[in-house]
Amino acid sequence: MPTAASSPRPRRLAATLLTSSLLVGGLLTTPAAAAVGSDAAATTAVRVNQVGYLPDGPKRATVVTTATQPLTWQLREASGTAVASGATVPRGADTPSGQSVQVADFSSFQGSGSGYVLTVDGSSSVPFDLRANLYDGLRSDAMAFFHHQRSGTPFDASLVGSAHARPAGHLGVAPNKGDTSVPCQAGVCDYTQDVRGGWYDAGDHGKYVVNGGISTWLMVNSFERAKRAGKDAALGDSSLKVPERGNGVPDVLDEARWELDFLMRMQVPEGKPYAGMAFHKIHDAAWTGMPLRPDQDPQPRELHRPSTAATLNLAAAAAQCARVYRAYDPAFADRCLSAARKAWTAARANPALYAPDSDSTGGGAYGDTTVSDEFYWAAAELYATTDESGYRDAATDSSWHTSSTAFSAYGFGWADTAALGRLTLATVPNGLPAADRDRIRTSVTAAADGYLSRMAAQGYAVPVPADGYFWGSNGEVANDAIVLAVAGELTGKERYRTGALETMDYLLGRNALGQSYVSGYGETSSQNQHHRFWDPIRASRTAPSG
Known part of the structure; x- marks a missing residue:
């Protein structure tokens, strides 16, 4: 059995791939409310962060050009006044895109305001802002995605707006069959399970534990990191x-x-075969049509084998819950820890x-035949929460504890x-020997x-490999940024x-x-993402098979 992924796996758009926490302050990225962009903006040769830049942060742009000599750049205020200028750095061919590019670096300018434009060789960027609170709205809009994905709850216009208000999905109200008493696929079990709630997958009406687990971890981890940095108020109540x-x-913990x-409702009950295991997923018996609101879905639902x-x-996820929620709801934390222990024993x-x-x-x-990494992650979370030697030994005895490929x-x-196990052991106080803890932290940095080196070698400063652009790769970019942010926290x-x-x-x-x-967000932003109930294309479209 291999100990690490040797090639990229296809990633369908689960919540964890649409939304990944980036900075210790809780910054997240995800599709927010749609807006109509300018088609002309997409053709500009000067590629910038269309939202803007932090005054004290890096400010670089990529210029698509066949020129081989440095070009003059100017940064102009909304009034047209030039406030900074310099020369680009030729980079030649950018391997992933095949484009010939140069880079303009205007990081030395630390002013603030709106409507800045970068001009290079007769081309101008779209307007952008320079301000310290640049990402505050994006953070809350990104988190709103999870609320919109909730199953089993009505959506009030006062929270989501009239365009997105809708009844609860899959609670057994016709035409729904409901998720409160779901049977298994034939031959899997002979009982029904209440599996209401949770988040729908980004692309369909299914609910998947392997997507839900990491998505929940990312959300709760963003709070843990923010709290360590003293910035948890940005993710606080209201x-x-x-x-x-x-x-x-x-609120971030309420959402998680x-x-x-x-996830805990997906656990096989005591007295049943595979007690303590988790059903892999629950979804419609056949692919859901699109566009179709969850409350209008008439299909039977099925639990799939653990x-x-x-x-x-x-x-x-439940072990992490037991650690983080204890200060707010000890009874819920106890329930999470009990579920985590049972799941570990069953696995x-x-x-x-x-x-x-x-x-x-x-x-x-969502097949996965390499689960040694999941064993390591779960052991690390249970150890960080309980400080028990059995979980510590399971983590430290794992080949992943010393593997150079833990960060794929x-x-x-x-x-x-x-x-994820490495990040937890590197940041959550635990009883590992100092030398082992330091080695883990060094593996993070x-x-x-490595990601920084990869970014430096690419014209668009992306942390993924040149062949790393696949379905869900933007989630990989954001996940790499989490590693960068944790390295910054540690050092x-x-x-x-x-x-x-720069990943932003x-x-x-x-x-x-x-x-x-x-x-x-930005003059030209993505529209019409693959989604069962937000897809604007009419029902005549054929539903995809994956």
Whole structure:
């Protein structure tokens, strides 16, 4: 059995791939409310972060040009007055895009304001801002995505706007069959399970534990990191438009709890075969048509057989829950820890129960036959929460504890989770020997340095490999930025903050398409993302098979 992924795996757009926490302050990226952009902006040769830049952060742009000599750049205020100028640095061919590019660096200018434009060789960028609160709105809009993905709750116009208000989905109200009493696929079990709640997958009405586990971890981890940095107020109570606002609990934890409750409902009950394991997924018997609101879905729902990977996702996410939620709801924390312990024990008893790749009717298969990384991640979370020697030994005895490939070349993701264990052991206080703790922390900074080297070698400063652009690769970019941000937390070195911020530049327009990949942010932003109930294309469109 291999110990690390040797090639990139296809990533369908799960919540964890649409939304990945980046900076210690809780910065997230995801499609927000759609806005109509300018088609002309997409053709400009001067590619910038279309939202803007932090006054004290890096400010670089990529210029598509066949020129081989340096070009003069000017930074102009909204009035047209030039406030800074300099020369570009020729980079030649950018391998991933095939474009010939140069880079303009105007980081030395630290003014603030709106409507700045960068001009190079007769071409002008789209207007952008320079301000310290640049990402505050994006953070809350990004987090709103999870609320919109909730299953089993109505959406009030006061929270989501009239265009997105809708009844609860899959609670058994006709035409729904409901998720409150879901049978298994034939031959999997002879009972029904209440699996209401949770988040729908980004692309369909299914709910997947291996996506939910890492998505929940990312959300709760963003709060843990923000709290360590003293910036948790940005993710605190009433910071988001969620029904629970005002309850004294940070809103980011309220949102994550919606999924955590679902993940624990997916656990096989005591007295049943595979007790303590987690069902791999639940979705429609056949692919859901599009566009179709969840409350209008008439199909029968099915539970799919338990898997070791799903069970370990539950163990890891629930163990993290027990640690972070204890200050707000000790009873819920106890429930999470009990579920995590049961899941760990069940996974140890069933270490090779894999979800079959053939199980792809009505939902993604999410097959994963390498689960040693999930064992490492779950052990690390349980150890960080309990300080118990059994979990410590399981983590330190894992080949992933010393493997140089824990931080995959393609970043971490739902199928590659060893890095999550490393990040937890590097940052959450624990009883590892100082030398081991320092080695773990060094592995984080080494991975981050590798991403920085890769960024320096590319014209668009992207941390993924030249062949790393696949479905969901923007999530990989953001996940790499988390590693950079944690390296910055561990060392205080500015270069890691710089790298994390430059990934935002890529996601928000400094890329080969000259397009912001975050809907509603930037002059030209992505539209019509693959989605079952937000897809504007009429029902005559054929539903994809994956």
